[in-house]
Amino acid sequence: MTAPRPDYETLRTHLDTTQRLGRLLYASPHPAACDELIGALKAALRAAQGLYRPTATGCLTHPAGPVEPEPQPGDTRCLLCNGRRRGTRPREAR
Numbered sequence: 001m002t003a004p005r006p007d008y009e010t011l012r013t014h015l016d017t018t019q020r021l022g023r024l025l026y027a028s029p030h031p032a033a034c035d036e037l038i039g040a041l042k043a044a045l046r047a048a049q050g051l052y053r054p055t056a057t058g059c060l061t062h063p064a065g066p067v068e069p070e071p072q073p074g075d076t077r078c079l080l081c082n083g084r085r086r087g088t089r090p091r092e093a094r
Helices: 008-027 031-049 079-086
Strands: none
Touching (some): 008 031
16 A cells, blocks of 8 residues: 655645745735735645645654554554664563
8 A cells, every 4th residue: 555645746736825925025026925825835834735645644754653552651542663672672571
């Protein structure tokens, strides 16, 4: 299963819009133009937040991997990454 690709084009479009509106606001300050810039900045923020979608594992390498049922201190929720780390360090007794 492949994770959906982040939508960088949407972010770029929103950032271009904010840059254009910022220049217009600098040239001719107006309250309505300021509100429009704020709206464009919020849209850019939402697009940027959409680039990263948290997963159950919280792991960028294994976003759809198995979840660690009881992570130990220092471990993550990704069972695959934890298993790899455990192979290089001794497991503490419970």
